[in-house]
Amino acid sequence: MNKLFLSLLCMIPICALSQELVSPNSQLTMNFELENGVPTYQLSLEGKEIIKPSSLGFELKDIENLLDGFSVVDTESTTYDETWRPVWGEQSEIRNHYKELLVKLKQDATDRYMNIRFRLFDEGLGFRYEFPEQANLIYFVISEEKTEFALTGDHKAFWIPGDYDTQEYDYTTSKLSEISSLMNKAITPNASQTPFSKTGVQTALMLKTDDGIYINIHEAALVEYACMHLELDEDTFVFESHLTPDAVGNKGYMQAPRNTPWRTIMASKNAGDILLSTITLNLNEPLAYEDTSWIKPVKYIGVWWEMITGKSTWAYADVPSVKLEDTDFENLTPNGKHAANTGKVKRYIDFAAEHGFAQVLVEGWNVGWEDWIGKSKDYVFDFLTPYPDFDLEGLRDYAAQKGVRLMMHHETSGSIRNYERHMDAAYQFMVNHNYNAVKSGYVGNIIPRGEYHYGQWAVNHYLYAVKKAAEYKIMVNAHEAVRPTGLSRTYPNLVGNESARGTEFEAFGGNNPDHTTILPFTRLIGGPMDYTPGVFEQDMSVHNPTNNSWANTTIARQLALYVTMYSPLQMAADLPEVYEKHMDAFQFIKDVGLDWDKSIVLEAEPGDYITYARKEKGKNNWFVGRTNDEKPRTSNISFDFLDDGKEYLMTLYADAKDAHYRKNPKAYQIAKYKVNRKSKLNQFCAPGGGYAISIIEVDKDKLKGLKRL
Structure with a gap:
């Protein structure tokens, strides 16, 4: 220093x-x-x-x-x-x-x-x-x-x-x-x-x-x-x-x-x-930890989106209520829609291993989801007991064999007192089963009753949870907690927060097309957001016929969000079977960096557009992302941020000329060029669209036959 x-x-x-x-x-x-x-x-x-x-x-x-x-x-x-x-x-x-x-x-x-x-x-x-x-x-x-x-x-x-x-x-x-x-x-x-x-x-x-x-x-x-x-x-x-x-x-x-x-x-x-x-x-205090070797950026997938869309459920059974201490979950009749089952999780582990994702988030693995929300229920989860169809030890070992880790999920249902009651046991349970990252949630009204998510009492709890997690070398991604204020400088195991209207709302009626052109100027000022981008299927009825919601975005913009919505914790949110239909576009999600040596803003106007360029940490690779509002626009950028005297392989993932976030969201085109610091790009951005670019330093023979931009 x-x-x-x-x-x-x-x-x-x-x-x-x-x-x-x-x-x-x-x-x-x-x-x-x-x-x-x-x-x-x-x-x-x-x-x-x-x-x-x-x-x-x-x-x-x-x-x-x-x-x-x-x-x-x-x-x-x-x-x-x-x-x-x-x-x-x-x-x-x-x-x-x-x-x-x-x-x-x-x-x-x-x-x-x-x-x-x-x-x-x-x-x-x-x-x-x-x-x-x-x-x-x-x-x-x-x-x-x-x-x-x-x-x-x-x-x-x-x-x-x-x-x-x-x-x-x-x-x-x-x-x-x-x-x-x-x-x-x-x-x-x-x-x-x-x-x-x-x-x-x-x-x-x-x-x-x-x-x-x-x-x-x-x-x-x-x-x-x-x-x-x-x-x-x-x-x-x-x-x-x-x-x-x-x-x-x-x-x-x-x-x-x-x-x-x-x-x-x-x-x-x-x-x-x-x-x-x-x-x-x-304005935050310096690093509080001596050893940070266990804190690493993570790219992950998860058993999550199909529950968000309503295709599957968090709950194992369809019953009106359960009490953890009295219910024999082995004898409940399964509803047949429970997503966090052994077979399905193995499918996600296989997909993660094949495509280089480090972790798989599994929500709904633990008992208690039958009546978890809106009941003002104190003892709602124990964060320890799996449902009968979730083979905890078997999946842990299967993931390890594949070079993948499972990511823990702790939904508190707003019952902070209950979470603190179980916290040490839950974190030790994670250590014992090879989990090093947790997504926590605070959906619903806070217990103790009358306290608020953003009051002094809850604010103290969120930091307590982060510091306690550090004792067990666990990274925290807190959803529904207070919006961040730079505490990740001091406590870098706070690798992400939600604390804003995220991608999940695309399945609840849709976000405004300009939403991601504003969030970096507002919510992200305090720290990274687990926005969970990567939704390639815009029509939610494909997953759930009763859900008529529409994601207001093109596929090209979903790729751009991995650059414009900064986070060291990035999720590919959609289902494996959706990605398998668009593997050429999915390649960008696989390639894009997580941690950066340098970030620059090429274009920006809040509510209209943002174009970022970021250099991957420890490498000479750059990634560019552009998010656009509901108006068609042309982006004009220069590549003068590249090293002088070097040429790179550029892959452009862009909206097709007829793309539109409502009328034609899957219309994208992919092109490869060779570029240097003198190159310039004039690129069409569709309504609700954008583009993503990877710029990779490669051997000269891989640039043969490519057009210079």
């Missing part, structure tokens, strides 16, 4: 009420002020105001608020510059370069202290509250955090409804002033949801000003604190933080010394800068 730390460059006089902080490249300027005892900040990009003066502070329960009456005790200014290497990621090296201002405040009337630490990077601002050890503020309860984000106008926003329990919504694109009028339409059904306001939205919130400045508001390092939403005043265009409450309405339990998560604001004239920002990671 190359680290340069220059501390205490200057001391600011304690009488100062205003202080300026400038980013390392001088593009961004942050101003801190005390206005009549109220702490405020303001942010500008190249001299143009991005965030107007915005107040900071807290409403506390049963004691005086921390909103005003402050004086400056001291300020410290610092510059920091380091380069660190993530265990996995979009870049093999990340520069952490910022200028910092620490403002130490005293509330004179109460003799209480609160610090605010600002870090200004080239692409944005991070700040947090810090409560030092002190006599008059030890234990306290937050009623509301009152952080403001005062915007300069009625910006275009890419938003989902504020909700204490889910992010599984399609994005709405609108002016800020239109949010309240569109909220009812934006709130669609979910297994657990608690929308709280006509003007509440979730982070990461993506915005674009009329003069072309891109702004992103999020948070980093969410630890022992409630998830932050944003509440809009439509008259003033001021967002205020809105924390997720607990079962009795409190929003945070604090004990000094203690810090809050970071609040982040990114701003740029280039949309790609938002996508490539490393602020969220850099």
